[in-house]
Amino acid sequence: MIEHTPNEERRKTSAALDEARLRQQAIGVRLRQMFDEVVNEPVPDEFLDILRKADKRSSENG
Amino acid sequence: MSEAASKHANRDPADDEAFKRELVKLIPHLRAFARTLAGEPAGADDLAQDAMMKAWDARASFQMGTNMKAWTFMILRNQFYSEKRRSWRQTQLDQEAAERTLVAVDDPEAPVALDELRMSLAMLPAEQREALVLVGAGGFAYEEAAEICNCAVGTVKSRVSRARRALHAILDDGSYERDGGAAGDAMRSILADAERLSSAR
Numbered sequence: 001m002i003e004h005t006p007n008e009e010r011r012k013t014s015a016a017l018d019e020a021r022l023r024q025q026a027i028g029v030r031l032r033q034m035f036d037e038v039v040n041e042p043v044p045d046e047f048l049d050i051l052r053k054a055d056k057r058s059s060e061n062g
Numbered sequence: 063m064s065e066a067a068s069k070h071a072n073r074d075p076a077d078d079e080a081f082k083r084e085l086v087k088l089i090p091h092l093r094a095f096a097r098t099l100a101g102e103p104a105g106a107d108d109l110a111q112d113a114m115m116k117a118w119d120a121r122a123s124f125q126m127g128t129n130m131k132a133w134t135f136m137i138l139r140n141q142f143y144s145e146k147r148r149s150w151r152q153t154q155l156d157q158e159a160a161e162r163t164l165v166a167v168d169d170p171e172a173p174v175a176l177d178e179l180r181m182s183l184a185m186l187p188a189e190q191r192e193a194l195v196l197v198g199a200g201g202f203a204y205e206e207a208a209e210i211c212n213c214a215v216g217t218v219k220s221r222v223s224r225a226r227r228a229l230h231a232i233l234d235d236g237s238y239e240r241d242g243g244a245a246g247d248a249m250r251s252i253l254a255d256a257e258r259l260s261s262a263r
Contacts, residue, residue, distance in 0.1 A: 027179070035199035035200065036094075037176075038094035039090040050111055055118075058078070
């Protein structure tokens with residue numbers, strides 16, 4: 001930053017910081033949205049089938 | 063009797079039931095994490111299934127009442143990197159996965175910027191991407207993310223902040239673009255979000 005920063009400059013700097021913060025916030029919102037989109041998908045039956053079979057196998061062996 | 067079965071021979075069936083209930087609840091989260099690591103949905107689901115089975119087989123070593131989500135995420139991550147190490151085509155696969163992701167998310171209803179974020183995220187180094195996803199989307203504390211990634215807390219913090227800066231830069235100059243489309247659209251869309259956020263304050 002230059003010396004003898006006028007108030008105007010300082011104001012601009014702080015506005016830029018605010019904007020950067022806001023952008024990061026917006027990216028964060030999108031990121032969670034992207035992740036939650038998959039979390040909210042119905043789980044394919046395959047997952048539960050596999051787990052059920054494994055559980056059955058271990059209880060038969062135990 | 064298999065080795066795994068003998069290890070579990072003395073387990074209380076009620077413990078197994080409780081474990082299974084918790085594990086089932088975590089499947090959607092495992093799928094989401096796998097998707098961010100593996101990129102394309104089919105490969106990601108294979109990875110999530112493998113991790114789920116690894117967790118089930120290792121249930122005797124899990125301390126009930128501790129953070130099962132972090133524990134399963136750690137298993138999934140280890141699984142992902144051990145598979146990657148085995149693959150001599152690693153780099154090519156990454157590239158292909160990134161390209162398939164573009165096709166896989168080709169949903170006309172999906173908000174444009176979401177695809178662009180996905181593409182930009184895919185351009186980050188894996189270690190930065192996973193740190194950002196765990197902390198920024200998975201809801202993990204830095205300490206938990208550090209445990210999952212098997213690194214220091216400070217390392218996670220710096221990866222997350224580098225990832226944020228890099229994402230910002232990629233979205234800003236539109237360098238994720240391949241087809242000559244208008245650069246800067248993603249950032250404009252993100253900015254529209256920012257404006258909504260600021261007016262909501």
